[in-house]
Ligand SMILES: Nc1ncnc2c1ncn2[C@@H]1O[C@H](COP(=O)(O)OP(=O)(O)OP(=O)(O)O)[C@@H](O)[C@H]1O
């Protein structure tokens with residue numbers, strides 16, 4: 001089928017063709033005056049010389065100011081080049097959503113987050129699986145809070161994040177006009193100054209910082225520490241915990257929102273029980289099918305492509321609640337349709353796209369794990385592994401043999417526990433808790449290597465969906 005897909009531009013037709021011929025003419029037809037004018041333009045930083053060699057080089061197809069995902073294709077026709085770009089924009093799996101218009105669903109957890117900040121005046125920890133949408137959620141939350149005149153500052157934590165740098169940077173973005181000792185009608189000298197100007201050069205101490213932040217008046221400040229789980233230095237976490245405690249004790253008008261991939265609240269902020277009552281933990285769980293469908297609908301509107309009903313259902317089934325997977329699989333499938341010059345994305349495209357994703361994921365696992373998963377004895381336990389992968393799909397990641405029983409036909413929890421132990425011992429796939437001798441702890445397991453559970457779930461979904 002080739003409906004609605006317009007062919008690429010003809011030679012000489014369209015902006016690129018015009019530029020090619022125009023550029024060549026100008027170079028030849030100019031006298032000395034023209035040359036001088038061009039040199040002057042260059043010196044003044046004006047438009048570049050359109051020499052023939054330059055116009056042969058690749059160019060950007062679309063201006064950076066254009067929001068492709070928000071532009072409806074003309075008269076329902078699909079221009080493959082443009083659709084490809086629009087697709088990259090609408091279904092980019094590597095970028096968080098930063099605007100409300102492109103943000104699907106999640107109103108429950110957004111409402112809980114707002115209530116925790118506004119009503120409980122608590123600090124918040126958002127936790128959930130990789131790619132479930134934490135960063136997108138905090139961006140949209142930030143936009144919402146700014147509308148309510150909060151001063152929202154965003155920081156993404158890296159592996160090497162240091163307390164001192166991070167909070168000095170935050171302090172530098174809080175205008176000194178919000179300091180209790182500075183009059184709102186202060187003279188010009190106070191304009192342009194920030195809280196960072198009140199911090200001396202010695203190492204930043206969380207208690208002193210909390211004292212300083214407690215002097216904030218006239219606004220409320222939200223500090224977002226995204227990807228908090230990535231920070232390696234335990235001193236960073238200790239200082240942040242100390243800061244939270246001191247801010248709470250002083251009823252300061254500064255609240256922290258931390259996000260991270262974690263099995264639970266403890267893993268992110270753990271060891272300081274005294275701050276637990278000042279923190280609200282919010283788990284970000286799987287997305288609903290409707291919200292996932294909305295992501296695909298937006299991509300359809302932006303590209304002019306259509307997902308056939310079976311293709312759409314298949315993407316949603318494969319993605320199993322992950323907006324990241326909706327985008328990854330959806331875009332791979334749509335690209336296959338475009339390669340074939342089809343305007344309709346079909347179920348076959350989704351299956352082929354999913355296979356490609358699985359191949360890449362598998363190649364990304366450590367060699368040892370790849371070999372383990374290929375072993376015949378491990379493959380024989382595939383139903384248990386897939387059930388374990390599903391049961392681990394909570395923010396906590398831990399599961400008990402009982403959780404698997406409804407998912408594995410014909411095995412009771414004791415038999416499942418035996419197989420899980422065998423896999424933990426011989427294949428080293430799981431962490432274990434509550435082993436013999438650990439009193440009072442429920443026996444539970446968790447996948448040891450990041451990405452294995454996702455790989456197993458997706459390949460099982462493919463096995464079912466593709467059948
Ligand atoms: N509500 C949403 N609507 C549409 N797309 C979303 C939504 N939430 C997340 N996505 C998409 O899913 C992908 C992952 O989102 P995001 O980066 O926010 O997840 P994350 O939980 O922060 O991931 P990580 O654990 O890797 O930090 C991105 O491509 C993002 O655009």
Ligand SMILES: [Mg+2]
Nearest residue numbers: 134135136227
């Ligand atoms: Mg993130």
